[in-house]
Every structure is written in C-alpha cells, then in structure tokens.
Amino acid sequence: MPAAPDSCHLLRFCLFNPMPAITLPRLLRSAVVSVVQWFDSDYEVESIAQAELREDKVEWVRTIPFCVLHLGCLGVIWTGASWTAVGLAFFLYVIRMFAVTGFYHRYFSHRTFTTSRFMQFVFGLWGATCVQRGALWWAYTHRHHHQHSDDEKDKHSPRQHGFLWAHIGWITSSKNFPTDYRRVKDLAKYPELVFLNRFDVLVPILFAVALYVLGNWLNAAFPALHTSGWQLLVWGFFISTTVLFHCTAFINSLAHVFGKRRYETDDDSRNSLLLALLTLGEGWHNNHHQHMGSVRQGFYWWEIDITYYGLKLLSWCGLIWDLRPVPVIAYDPSTHRNANRAPQQAPVDHREVKPSRPYSPPVSRA
Numbered sequence: 001m002p003a004a005p006d007s008c009h010l011l012r013f014c015l016f017n018p019m020p021a022i023t024l025p026r027l028l029r030s031a032v033v034s035v036v037q038w039f040d041s042d043y044e045v046e047s048i049a050q051a052e053l054r055e056d057k058v059e060w061v062r063t064i065p066f067c068v069l070h071l072g073c074l075g076v077i078w079t080g081a082s083w084t085a086v087g088l089a090f091f092l093y094v095i096r097m098f099a100v101t102g103f104y105h106r107y108f109s110h111r112t113f114t115t116s117r118f119m120q121f122v123f124g125l126w127g128a129t130c131v132q133r134g135a136l137w138w139a140y141t142h143r144h145h146h147q148h149s150d151d152e153k154d155k156h157s158p159r160q161h162g163f164l165w166a167h168i169g170w171i172t173s174s175k176n177f178p179t180d181y182r183r184v185k186d187l188a189k190y191p192e193l194v195f196l197n198r199f200d201v202l203v204p205i206l207f208a209v210a211l212y213v214l215g216n217w218l219n220a221a222f223p224a225l226h227t228s229g230w231q232l233l234v235w236g237f238f239i240s241t242t243v244l245f246h247c248t249a250f251i252n253s254l255a256h257v258f259g260k261r262r263y264e265t266d267d268d269s270r271n272s273l274l275l276a277l278l279t280l281g282e283g284w285h286n287n288h289h290q291h292m293g294s295v296r297q298g299f300y301w302w303e304i305d306i307t308y309y310g311l312k313l314l315s316w317c318g319l320i321w322d323l324r325p326v327p328v329i330a331y332d333p334s335t336h337r338n339a340n341r342a343p344q345q346a347p348v349d350h351r352e353v354k355p356s357r358p359y360s361p362p363v364s365r366a
Contacts, residue, residue: 038065041134041179042198048182054175056161062172069131069245072238075230084218084227085235092240094280099127100248101282101307107320108135108187109142112295113311114322117190124196131204131241132248134197136187137179144183145252146292149267156252159268167246167253211236247278255285263290264337273304281305291330295323299330 259270275283298305
C-alpha cells in the first residue's frame with residue numbers, strides 16, 4: 001500500500017492531484033462545479049481551447065461573489081462609521097492598490113524589475129488580499145490584453161464589447177476563467193505561486209477574518225476608538241475592496257475611452273491624471289501601451305506615478321533591483337501621435353531556477 005505524502009511533499013501533492021469529479025445532472029453539475037471553482041480555481045477547468053469556444057456572456061452563478069462584495073458594503077447601515085474604520089479602509093485601499101499596480105501589473109505581468117524568490121512570494125501574497133484572483137491568472141490575462149489590445153480577441157475592450165463589459169462583465173464569464181499556464185511559464189514553475197493562484201479565495205477569507213478579529217481586539221483594548229469587529233470588516237474589507245476593484249477596472253474601461261493620447265498606438269489607450277491619482281500611476285495608460293517594458297508609467301516629472309515612487313523606495317531598501325527605465329525614444333517628439341509602434345511582448349525573466357515539474361491544471365473530460 002503506497003505511503004501518504006509526507007509534509008515535505010504536501011504542497012506538491014495538493015497542486016498536482018485534482019479533486020474527485022462530481023457526478024450530477026448536467027445543469028446542476030455545471031452550477032456545482034462553478035461554486036467549487038470559487039475555492040479551487042483549477043477544479044475541472046476547461047482547456048483554453050475549449051473555453052475560447054464559449055460565448056461571451058454574463059453567467060449569473062459567477063456574479064454571486066460580486067453581489068456579496070457589494071451587498072456587504074450595506075453593512076455600514078448597522079455598523080456605522082468611525083475615524084478608525086474609515087482611516088483603515090483608506091490605508092488598505094492604498095497599500096492594496098500598490099500591490100495591484102506594482103506587483104500584479106509591473107512585476108508579474110511585465111517583469112519590469114527583479115526580486116528574490118521570497119519577495120516574489122510576499123508580493124503574490126500581498127496581491128492576493130486585493131480579491132482580484134491569483135497573480136498567474138492576472139498576469140496571463142493582462143499579457144493577453146497587450147497581445148490583442150482592442151481587437152476582437154481582447155477580453156475587456158470597450159471598443160469591441162462596450163463599457164460595462166470591459167469594466168466588470170468579462171470577469172463573470174467562464175470563457176475568461178481559466179489560467180493559461182503556458183503564457184506564464186516564467187511564473188508557473190514556482191509551486192508557491194501556483195498554490196496562491198489555484199486557491200485564490202483562501203487569502204481573502206483569512207484577510208477578512210483578521211480584520212474582524214482586529215476590530216474586536218481594538219474594541220476591547222481601546223474602546224475610545226469606537227470601532228468593532230463588524231465595523232472593520234465592513235469598512236476594511238467590503239467597502240475598501242469594492243472601491244479598489246472598480247478603480248482597477250477603470251483602467252480596462254475608462255482608460256480606453258477617456259483622456260489624451262500622446263502616442264498613436266494601435267489601441268484606444270489614453271492618459272488621464274484623474275485615473276493616475278485614483279490608481280497610483282496607472283492612469284498614464286497610453287504611455288504604458290507604447291512602452292510596456294518600463295517600470296515607470298508617468299514619463300515626465302509632472303505625470304504623478306506613486307507606484308513608481310514606491311518601487312524606487314523598495315529598490316533603495318535592496319528588496320528589488322534592475323528597474324527598467326523609460327526608453328530614450330519615448331521623449332522623441334517625432335514619436336508622439338505619429339509613431340508606428342512595433343509590437344512588444346511583455347518582458348519575462350529567464351533566469352535559471354530550480355523549478356518543480358511544470359504545472360498543468362486538471363482538465364475536465366466533460
């Protein structure tokens with residue numbers, strides 16, 4: 001009788017052994033599988049080829065997490081507000097927006113700087129608190145966006161599918177649910193990142209519980225703060241996360257219809273100071289689409305890019321290095337609004353590592 005995997009191999013055992021299949025009538029089974037995938041995003045996942053054959057449409061089972069997130073904000077009716085709760089919500093918005101823009105986007109998606117494996121895991125864990133799924137799915141989806149920006153294959157193009165679809169509709173479709181691990185091979189060789197990506201609901205749940213526990217402790221230890229567990233849960237998790245999601249989504253939707261264009265890119269990307277302030281620098285979207293390999297998206301001193309300032313600080317602390325600068329050609333006036341952009345692939349890190357065996361999610365045979 002084979003021995004059970006020891007603790008050293010537990011993580012690998014969980015990643016490479018799918019959960020048993022569920023046998024139910026077809027429609028019910030589809031709904032149950034969708035629910036199970038909230039907890040294990042690679043459970044009976046379709047192949048990318050199968051998923052691409054699906055119709056782009058809102059699937060109501062997949063809207064439930066978004067409904068819960070937004071309805072949770074209404075809890076403020078019962079919990080009320082305090083300066084402690086509001087201040088924490090704002091603080092968590094800022095540091096988690098930095099995780100989305102600095103780590104999910106500029107590191108995992110574009111590899112615009114280098115870091116250690118440990119800090120890479122910390123960045124992935126930090127990003128997971130944003131409730132925007134795992135770093136590998138995020139990076140795959142974003143690389144796909146740059147490859148097909150505003151063409152018929154773009155998952156969230158306002159030009160192709162309309163503003164609301166680009167903002168939120170696309171993420172509720174099972175067509176856009178699987179992670180194409182072939183597109184993120186540079187990341188999929190790290191089991192710890194695959195774990196965070198596959199069980200992407202785990203960190204948000206622990207994060208929400210931690211806020212509730214923190215609120216109860218503050219209520220007992222510092223009653224003058226006038227807060228509670230439920231109040232911190234509502235403000236620190238539901239309200240802060242909802243605002244965080246919509247401001248991030250504005251880059252998919254609003255940044256392709258609102259603002260100015262410095263470069264004549266093949267897509268509709270635009271620059272906007274307002275969006276840059278809301279997203280810590282991501283609003284310089286036209287700059288980014290022209291030179292996606294740059295760690296800095298505000299190319300001039302007046303283009304505020306708080307994420308870049310934060311990454312620069314991390315580099316001074318020795319936590320990251322090799323920040324990729326804005327290319328000199330970006331400042332050539334002849335490239336402004338008249339550039340024939342050469343297609344750029346999202347830069348990846350090809351350093352030698354000691355990977356586990358390549359990860360492929362269990363594919364449904366249905």
